[in-house]
Amino acid sequence: MSQRPSLADIRRAPKALLHDHLDGGLRPRTIVELADATGYTGLPTRDPDELAAWFLAASQSGALNRYLETFGHTVAVMQTRASLVRVATECAEDLAADGVVYAEVRYAPELHLEGGLSLDEVIEAVQEGLTEGAQRAARQGTPIRVGALLTAMRHAARSREIAELAVRYRDVGVAGFDIAGAEAGYPPTRHLDAFEYLRRENAHFTIHAGEGFGLPSIWEALQWCGADRLGHGVRIVDDIEDLAESAAPDAGPGTLSGTAKLGRLAGYVRDKRIPLEMCPTSNVHTGAAPSIERHPIGLLRRLRFRVTVNTDNRLQSATTLSEEFAKLVEVFDYGWDDLEWFNVNAMKSAFLPFDQRLSIINGHIKPGFARLAWAAP
């Protein structure tokens, strides 16, 4: 059990993924082929390897707004029914091949209307693709369950409409709702109407908060909007004094193991077990964290916040969920128990009925990790 999990072993581990953007996970070759098929001429290169390198380079600026500009190319080739079906199919297949057994994949339907599709047609195409991808994965011996989260763009004004669609499609594969896009200048309360509607409908939602902006964004997301989970939430560390670093003798109340002092908001997030959808590589790329070594996940895991590990955008950040875990293993020396803890956390926080969450935890995640941990030399 003491053996460090290798990337190959982590790939075989049954994992749960809560934060992955459909338009941030296309295969580079697919982008080129879809651009050819749909007549999109704006790509920086037609060579898939060069294109992959371009996305990674363009995403590493350390600024969220620059990072978001790269989506112009992926969204441009996702404007037809056929392209949406294909991208969603490949998404489910790729996640399953990486050992993901449960995923919630998000996208903004309002960004896919330029080819004349309606919002309903966009959602139905993506559902068709996710279902097809999951069926193919099952045939290949890597079963996966995938749900969709409908995202509204925070700078736009369609959140109420998108929230209504999330409710309308909730029994046919849509698990919840989200808002994304530039965070500074676009507080979550701009979309209060959508969140209040969702709460009245007993529906689930997460909010990107504490990534490109700090504590006020997290506070609004939780205390005004009522988010079930936080997308990223990394800046919650601004409300934590790490006494292990400052070596203070007595941490006082509000601590775990006497090593940190939590402010009221951080205390609330930990006490209420608010899930944090952390995306280490993406957080470094957008400047939300200085490096993997100094990523707040180390402190937050130590303080037992409900931390989950995610990819955000596999294309832009050139990553997979297994690679995210492998980086954390290397930097924080995590073992199988830690990796299992992150994945159980994610599964506990899924927008899925409680009995189904338990069945994936007890039927897949725990037995899978037990097998791998005990097989380790």
Ligand SMILES: O=c1[nH]cnc2c1ncn2[C@H]1C[C@H](O)[C@@H](CO)O1
């Ligand atoms: O990390 C992110 N923060 C905020 N918005 C994001 C992030 N990654 C992707 N998005 C945006 C760009 C996509 O077009 C949109 C829907 O998936 O969500």
Ligand SMILES: [Zn+2]
């Ligand atoms: Zn995101």
